[in-house]
Amino acid sequence: MNSERPRLISLRNPWFTASVGGTLVVLLFSMFVGFIWLPSAQNDALFKGLLDSICSAAGVPRAWLSETSPPVTPQQPVSSVVLTPEMLIGPDTRGSIGRGATLALRCTMCHGARGVSAANTPNLAGQYGPSIYKELRDFQSGARTSAVMAPMVVGLGDQDLRDLSNYYASLPRANSTSAPSAPDIVATGAPMRNIAPCGSCHGGMVNKLGAPWLSPQPRSYLKDQLEAFAQGTRHNDISAQMRNIARNMTPDEIDASVGYYAGNK
Amino acid sequence: MISNKRLVLAHFWLAFGVFGLAILLGEWQMFIRSPLHAWIRDPDLYYRSVTAHGTVMGYVFPTLIAMGLGYAISELALDQPLVGRRWAWVGYALIIIGSIAAVVPVAMGLDSVLYTFYPPMIGNAFYYIGVVLVVVGSWIWVALMGINLHVWKRAHPGAPVPLAMFANVAGAYLWAWTAVGAALELLFQILPVALGFTSTINAGLSRVLFSWTLHAIVYFWLMPTYIAFYTIVPRAIGGRLYSDTMARISFALFLVFAMPIGIHHLFADPQVGAGFKFVHSVFTALVAVPTFLTVFTICASVEIAARLRGGKGAFGWLKALPWDNPQMLALAFSFVLLGFGGAGGLINMSYQLDSTIHNTQWITGHFHLIFGGAIVIMYFAIAYDLWPHLTGRAMLDLGLIRAQLWLWFVGMIVLTFPWHYAGILGMPRRMAYYDYTAPGMAAEGITVVMSVIGGALLVLSAILFFTVLYRNHSATRVEPAPFTFSKAVHEPTSLPLALNGLGLWVALMIVLTITNYGYPIVQLIGLHNADVPAVFVGAKR
Numbered sequence: 001m002n003s004e005r006p007r008l009i010s011l012r013n014p015w016f017t018a019s020v021g022g023t024l025v026v027l028l029f030s031m032f033v034g035f036i037w038l039p040s041a042q043n044d045a046l047f048k049g050l051l052d053s054i055c056s057a058a059g060v061p062r063a064w065l066s067e068t069s070p071p072v073t074p075q076q077p078v079s080s081v082v083l084t085p086e087m088l089i090g091p092d093t094r095g096s097i098g099r100g101a102t103l104a105l106r107c108t109m110c111h112g113a114r115g116v117s118a119a120n121t122p123n124l125a126g127q128y129g130p131s132i133y134k135e136l137r138d139f140q141s142g143a144r145t146s147a148v149m150a151p152m153v154v155g156l157g158d159q160d161l162r163d164l165s166n167y168y169a170s171l172p173r174a175n176s177t178s179a180p181s182a183p184d185i186v187a188t189g190a191p192m193r194n195i196a197p198c199g200s201c202h203g204g205m206v207n208k209l210g211a212p213w214l215s216p217q218p219r220s221y222l223k224d225q226l227e228a229f230a231q232g233t234r235h236n237d238i239s240a241q242m243r244n245i246a247r248n249m250t251p252d253e254i255d256a257s258v259g260y261y262a263g264n265k
Numbered sequence: 266m267i268s269n270k271r272l273v274l275a276h277f278w279l280a281f282g283v284f285g286l287a288i289l290l291g292e293w294q295m296f297i298r299s300p301l302h303a304w305i306r307d308p309d310l311y312y313r314s315v316t317a318h319g320t321v322m323g324y325v326f327p328t329l330i331a332m333g334l335g336y337a338i339s340e341l342a343l344d345q346p347l348v349g350r351r352w353a354w355v356g357y358a359l360i361i362i363g364s365i366a367a368v369v370p371v372a373m374g375l376d377s378v379l380y381t382f383y384p385p386m387i388g389n390a391f392y393y394i395g396v397v398l399v400v401v402g403s404w405i406w407v408a409l410m411g412i413n414l415h416v417w418k419r420a421h422p423g424a425p426v427p428l429a430m431f432a433n434v435a436g437a438y439l440w441a442w443t444a445v446g447a448a449l450e451l452l453f454q455i456l457p458v459a460l461g462f463t464s465t466i467n468a469g470l471s472r473v474l475f476s477w478t479l480h481a482i483v484y485f486w487l488m489p490t491y492i493a494f495y496t497i498v499p500r501a502i503g504g505r506l507y508s509d510t511m512a513r514i515s516f517a518l519f520l521v522f523a524m525p526i527g528i529h530h531l532f533a534d535p536q537v538g539a540g541f542k543f544v545h546s547v548f549t550a551l552v553a554v555p556t557f558l559t560v561f562t563i564c565a566s567v568e569i570a571a572r573l574r575g576g577k578g579a580f581g582w583l584k585a586l587p588w589d590n591p592q593m594l595a596l597a598f599s600f601v602l603l604g605f606g607g608a609g610g611l612i613n614m615s616y617q618l619d620s621t622i623h624n625t626q627w628i629t630g631h632f633h634l635i636f637g638g639a640i641v642i643m644y645f646a647i648a649y650d651l652w653p654h655l656t657g658r659a660m661l662d663l664g665l666i667r668a669q670l671w672l673w674f675v676g677m678i679v680l681t682f683p684w685h686y687a688g689i690l691g692m693p694r695r696m697a698y699y700d701y702t703a704p705g706m707a708a709e710g711i712t713v714v715m716s717v718i719g720g721a722l723l724v725l726s727a728i729l730f731f732t733v734l735y736r737n738h739s740a741t742r743v744e745p746a747p748f749t750f751s752k753a754v755h756e757p758t759s760l761p762l763a764l765n766g767l768g769l770w771v772a773l774m775i776v777l778t779i780t781n782y783g784y785p786i787v788q789l790i791g792l793h794n795a796d797v798p799a800v801f802v803g804a805k806r
Contacts, residue, residue, distance in 0.1 A: 008762045008769055015763035023521065023773055026551065027544070027780060034543030058784060059538025084798045086464045187306040192703040197308070206309065206802065 079143040079236040081134045083210045088129040088166055100167025103160055106152065115171045120218045126173025131212040133165040135236075144236040174216060183256040185249065193248040198257050210238075219262035226254050266416055266747065268346050270655045272353055277655075278646060279357075280326050281734070283364065284641075287321035288727050290314045292720040295680075299717045300701045300710040308697035309803070312377035315695070316392075317368055319380030322636075324399050325364050327486040330644050331408040331440070332356070333488050335433050337651060339410060339438075341748050342427035343417045348678060349409045356409075359402030367395025375803040379695070381479065382455060387799040390459035400444050410437040418766075425757040426765050428512055429496040429750045435516040436488030438771050439523055442778070446477025446527070458799045465796040469536030470789035476527035477782060480549075484523035486636055490643035491516070491569030494563050494596065497650050500750035501592035504570025509753035510764065511562040516762075517770040518555035522548055524774050525781035532619045536795065537785050542616055544781055549614040556607065560600065567596070569754065583615040591666045595646035598674040602638030605678075606631060607681050609685060627688025630681045635725075638677040642670065645730055654748050658740040662733050669729035676722030683712035684718075 012016055039053035090096065104111075107124075111117050115125030124132060138144035138154045140161075153161070182199060184190075189197035201211035214222065228234035229246035237243055246254070267273060294314050297305050305311050305690060340347055347353065369391070370376045376388030413425065414434050454471040457463050495512045499505055506512065528545035531537050568582055576582025587593050609631045612618045622628065653660045660666075692699070692709050701710040763769050 006762055008766070013762070015761050016769060019517075019521075019763070019769060021771060023777065026547065027777070030544045030547035030633040031540070034547075038543065039540070054540070057538050057540025057543075059536070059541070059788065066437045084464055084803060166426075182306070184304075188308075189696060191698070192700045192706075200308070209798070209800070 021145075030174070044068075076235060077142040079134070079138050079238055080141065081133060081137045083130045085130075085209055088133065088162055088169075090162075093166060096163045096166040097170045098167075100163035103156070103164050104167055110148070116166050116174050120220050122212075122217055122221055123174055124168040127168055127213055128207070128211075129165040129169035130210055132168055133161055134210060135212075136161040136164065138236040139202055144234065153254035173213070183253075183260055185253040185257050186260050190248070190253070195245050195248055195253075198261070202261070214261040216263040219258055222258045222261055223254065226258065230254075266341050266344075266737075267654060269336060269340065269350060269353075272347070272350065272357070272657050273333045273337045273651070275357060276329045276336065277651075278501065280329035280333065281648070281731070283321045283329075283793065285328045285727055285731060287318045287326065288724060289568050290318040291322075292717070294318065295713070295717045295720045298698055299713040300317045301714060301717060304698040309374055309377055311697035312379065313371055313374055316371045316377055316379050317340045320367055320371065321364075321395065323380050323482070324396060327489075327636075327640075327644075328399065328403045328440075329360065330435060330647070331489050332360075332403060334492065335406060335410050335645060337438060338429045338433045338492070339413045342414060342429040342433075342750060345413070345420075347409070348413050348416050351699040352405050353409055356402040358404030359398050359405070361767065363395040363398025363400075363402060365395070365735050366398060367392045373803075377802055381475060382450070382471070384450075384455060385466050385468045385797050385799045386802050387455065387458045387466070388802050390456060393456055393459055397448065397451055397456075401450060404441060404444070407437040407441040410434050423759070425760045427750065428506075428509055428753075429492060431513055431765075431767075432488065432492045432495065432516045434487060435491070435520050435767055435770070436631045437483060438767055439488065439520050439774070440485040442771070443478050443481035443524060443775060446474045446575075447479075450474035450478075464799055466799050467547065467789060467792070467796050469534065469792075469795050470786065471532060471585035472531060473528070473537060473782070473785050473789060476530045477524075477778070480522040480527040481798055482551075483632070483636065484519050486640050488516075489518070489639045489647060490599065491559060493643045493647050493650075494559060496750040497647065498563070498592050499570065500749055501650060502567065502570045502587050502590050502596075503573060503749075504566050506751040506753040507562050507565035507569060509755065509757050511558055512753075513760075513764040515555040515562070517767070518558070519552075520767065520770040521773045521777065522551045522555065525777035526552065528781070528785070529614050529616075529619070532616055532624050536789060539616075541781065543783055544618045546614055546748070548777070548781065553607075554584070556603075560603075563596070563600075567593075567749070571697075589651050589667065590661070591663065591670060592646055593715055594667060594670050595642050595649075598670060599639045599642050599646075602642070602674070602677060605682075606639055609634065622688050624693060625688035626694050627685050627729040629694050630684030630688060634677065638674075638746065642673055642677075645670065645673070647661065648730075648734065651748075652734060652737050653745045655736055656740075657742055657745065658737055660733075660737055662736060663728055665733050669726050669733060672722050672726035672729065676719050676726055677745060678719070679722060680716050680719030683715040687712040687716075714726075714729045 007013065010018055035057040036050065038157045039057045068211065076099075088096075110119055110121045111124050112119075112121075115127075116123050135144060136153055136156075137158075139146060139149040140156070142150070180202075185195070186198040189195040189200070198214075200206055201208040202214045207213065225234060226249070227248050229242045230249065232243055232247075235243065249257075294311060295312060296302055336347055336353060357393055367376075370389040371392055373389075376392035378386045378388045382393075410433060414430060418429075450471050454474070458466050495506060495515075525714070526545050526549040528537055528542055529549050532542055567586065568576075570587070571582035571585040574585045574587070576585030609627070612622060613628065613631060613795070632671070648661060649666055687709050688694075690709050690712075692712075699706060699709065699713075703709060
């Protein structure tokens with residue numbers, strides 16, 4: 001080994017200069033086209049100048065949306081509840097359930113002593129906590145209207161609603177009486193009418209956050225709610241998910257899905 | 266001479282074993298969503314199957330092939346016993362443990378997230394941990410390949426590294442670096458949620474990190490195929506490799522250009538700026554350079570074989586080729602499939618053209634044509650070439666082998682060509698069922714039925730493949746001639762430093778990753794309001 005041993009990283013090594021130089025040329029050329037030339041060619045009134053074109057091509061968030069028109073104000077109160085999977089899990093979940101049990105005494109006349117009732121009100125035992133919490137908040141804000149429920153929740157604080165939700169979620173769920181084979185609308189939906197399978201959110205196959213467990217719920221309650229969604233009289237579903245689905249369902253499909261989830265209720 | 270026949274055979278058999286199971290799942294998926302079957306009542310079964318099929322075919326199968334071939338090459342090309350044999354078995358065990366840990370929760374329906382993970386969907390942590398174990402197992406192989414080359418270089422200072430080993434280590438280093446993206450995603454984004462430490466995830470950042478892996482992994486799958494093109498086929502058909510230098514440059518360029526291009530998978534993603542999408546598009550186009558270098562070099566090598574066999578004329582030599590030789594047949598099929606797949610890829614990599622087929626069945630057709638077609642058919646060829654050296658028994662079923670390769674070729678075309686067409690018609694991918702009765706979709710039904718038939722041909726071909734390999738284990742014992750790799754027309758006596766090691770190319774790969782991925786990743790890491798709640802799958806019923 002003498003001092004004239006060839007070196008890999010050296011400007012005298014043509015392999016090094018050609019490969020690094022070539023790569024650099026391609027990189028600089030593509031960056032010039034992608035970050036300067038093409039954005040400038042867009043002639044967008046909001047992106048004038050070199051810095052703006054580079055920032056827009058790099059995806060730097062800018063405040064240019066502020067110049068557009070403000071969002072349309074809805075004519076009726078809409079749900080503003082944000083749900084996350086662990087929102088109800090706190091350090092003192094057991095205490096929360098206990099307080100909820102006390103608060104729930106005011107609910108028993110309609111929803112039953114243990115969250116199950118024959119009064120055609122929703123069964124709450126074993127319902128997902130976030131689903132109960134969202135509905136309670138919507139009753140408070142007026143996003144969901146009910147002459148009975150609104151006065152019941154008007155005086156309750158946010159923690160009260162969380163406690164109630166935790167309590168009902170902790171109760172044992174009523175035995176599902178669903179028929180073994182789900183109707184088409186529950187199992188497969190109707191893809192060409194943009195109807196997802198009921199079971200893909202509401203139990204049967206999987207559950208999605210915010211979607212209530214439906215099996216079993218009273219027949220008349222389920223049917224009333226589906227029709228209210230279809231007519232738009234119930235409108236606390238975020239992004240109109242259920243209104244768009246229910247509106248596209250045929251009366252037969254409504255009956256089939258209600259029949260499946262109600263079982264013999 | 267391979268002294269670790271059991272190690273190599275274990276890798277190959279496990280690879281082909283899981284491949285055999287996954288191909289059945291694939292055909293079931295094709296059938297279940299075709300008009301030949303009523304709508305599946307529990308779509309989750311479909312997604313479980315897709316997850317298992319993708320995980321096995323994308324991670325386990327090709328990784329094991331690359332590892333098995335790598336161990337064989339290390340001994341055959343360097344002519345030295347494998348250094349770190351025990352570690353190799355540790356890596357193998359990790360892959361088995363990882364595969365089981367991943368596939369069991371998938372079968373139970375706890376991880377129907379598909380092999381690309383799709384955050385913010387989050388499944389059971391065992392699936393992700395299993396995938397990490399598979400990757401860690403393969404990193405042991407990466408380290409062993411580097412160490413074995415190092416040991417050889419120390420013993421042979423200045424001598425040219427055998428081409429097969431050069432390419433093999435290039436593939437190993439490519440995998441080492443490309444797997445980092447998915448590893449970062451799993452360790453810092455997905456697993457903290459899956460294990461319950463947090464409930465939100467930066468889905469945009471996760472997708473960018475995955476794209477780091479998602480395209481370069483294809484070139485890792487491709488490496489054994491290219492190694493076979495350059496170092497097995499010319500020898501097997503009685504020719505010479507046209508240029509050793511071209512071969513090395515191709516592998517080096519794959520190393521450089523495989524990485525900084527993955528964002529072309531995110532053309533429709535809003536979290537990445539258009540400028541970076543364009544830059545990645547340009548670098549994707551550059552992959553054509555090593556690809557065409559290879560096509561040219563291999564065609565020239567094949568022509569040498571033909572002329573040595575007495576072929577004449579501008580194209581007349583094609584007739585003189587040994588078409589009954591399985592290696593010749595496999596190479597020709599692989600090139601045809603690569604040609605069609607590459608042409609389709611030009612659409613995918615173009616920022617504007619991509620929007621016409623983005624997330625349609627075209628994409629699924631494309632990667633099946635490239636991976637299942639051009640790449641896997643050469644995996645078969647590698648197995649056929651290597652098997653007699655591993656079992657010490659004669660490979661006698663040449664007719665069966667030819668039938669198998671023909672069936673795979675025809676089956677892959679019947680599977681993927683209608684698949685591409687369905688994509689042009691706008692058929693979305695990742696759907697468990699389609700309403701073929703709708704007037705707008707009626708035309709798509711027949712294409713899916715054709716693909717089902719193509720899939721059935723592939724299953725038949727796989728059965729033939731297993732028959733050939735299995736029968737070889739009880740064939741007549743022979744003493745096979747020593748294994749050799751292709752000889753180049755001009756065998757290298759000394760090589761420039763750049764082509765006798767991978768340092769320069771690995772450095773370029775890393776630098777280009779930083780220039781092309783650095784800013785989007787850093788920007789998204791700082792964008793905390795991009796965290797979204799995780800969507801847990803398979804948790805509650």
